[in-house]
Amino acid sequence: MELKIGDQFFSYKHVTEQDVELFADISGDHNPLHMDAEFASTTMFKQRIVHGMLTASLISTALASMPGTIILTNIYLSFEKPVYIGDNLIAKVTIRKIENSKLYLDAEVTKGTDRVLSGNVKILKR
Amino acid sequence: MELKIGDQFFSYKHVTEQDVELFADISGDHNPLHMDAEFASTTMFKQRIVHGMLTASLISTALASMPGTIILTNIYLSFEKPVYIGDNLIAKVTIRKIENSKLYLDAEVTKGTDRVLSGNVKILKR
Numbered sequence: 001m002e003l004k005i006g007d008q009f010f011s012y013k014h015v016t017e018q019d020v021e022l023f024a025d026i027s028g029d030h031n032p033l034h035m036d037a038e039f040a041s042t043t044m045f046k047q048r049i050v051h052g053m054l055t056a057s058l059i060s061t062a063l064a065s066m067p068g069t070i071i072l073t074n075i076y077l078s079f080e081k082p083v084y085i086g087d088n089l090i091a092k093v094t095i096r097k098i099e100n101s102k103l104y105l106d107a108e109v110t111k112g113t114d115r116v117l118s119g120n121v122k123i124l125k126r
Numbered sequence: 127m128e129l130k131i132g133d134q135f136f137s138y139k140h141v142t143e144q145d146v147e148l149f150a151d152i153s154g155d156h157n158p159l160h161m162d163a164e165f166a167s168t169t170m171f172k173q174r175i176v177h178g179m180l181t182a183s184l185i186s187t188a189l190a191s192m193p194g195t196i197i198l199t200n201i202y203l204s205f206e207k208p209v210y211i212g213d214n215l216i217a218k219v220t221i222r223k224i225e226n227s228k229l230y231l232d233a234e235v236t237k238g239t240d241r242v243l244s245g246n247v248k249i250l251k252r
Contacts, residue, residue: 011154011155012154013153013154019152022148022151022152023152023183025148026145026148026149026152026180026183027139027180027183027184027186027187028137028138028139028184028187029137029183029186029187029190030190031190031196033195033197043195043252044252051183051186052186052198052201053179053182053183053185053186054152054153054183056179056182056201057149057152057153057155057177057179057180057183058153058154059179060153060155060177060178060179061153061154061155064155064156064157069159069169070157071159071205072178072205073204073205074202074203074204074205075178075182075201075202075203075205076200076201076202076203077200077201077202078199078200079197079198079199079200079201126169126170
């Protein structure tokens with residue numbers, strides 16, 4: 001399959017409490033903002049928020065759905081809105097530029113009509 | 127505790143096969159480069175590599191060890207070398223600039239003397 005500018009790839013995720021707890025165990029990030037409902041209720045978010053890097057991982061999952069072997073080399077991410085347990089997320093990557101084996105893509109994650117994360121990535125295609 | 131330029135925070139991780147499998151389940155990224163030893167042996171890496179976003183999550187874990195409530199708003203990452211199952215990783219963040227509640231930090235992850243990931247982050251401190 002020939003990739004071209006404008007091609008889009010997606011991944012989808014319903015975030016559960018178990019996801020957040022497993023992610024905390026893997027990463028070691030037990031920040032009470034993610035883990036402690038009582039503490040989180042005292043913050044600007046009013047409830048536990050999902051680890052930003054868990055949301056970000058959906059970008060690489062969308063990249064992994066591209067044909068061929070994809071190697072992520074650079075990523076820039078702006079976390080725009082909080083993600084909560086129970087949210088349904090859609091990650092989308094769009095090819096912006098192709099230079100031989102280097103591809104540049106725009107990336108975003110949305111929940112409903114809200115964009116929660118935006119950014120861009122550079123990958124190598126083998 | 128007053129934060130100042132040059133302050134450093136760390137996180138540490140021994141990456142196991144189980145970590146990679148749980149991360150694949152959470153993120154949905156079952157790329158054979160991460161999951162299939164036989165396929166991975168045919169690539170430039172010669173063996174399964176750890177999800178880049180798992181390595182990246184150690185940056186936010188280091189940030190979570192800072193005093194107070196830290197909110198990650200922007201991150202730029204360059205993946206420089208592959209990470210393999212069994213590697214011992216050290217993530218380090220160093221405060222580079224402080225503007226009221228906004229902090230800018232340099233970030234890196236190393237294994238032994240090799241840097242596998244470098245970048246920078248912007249956080250809000252509450």
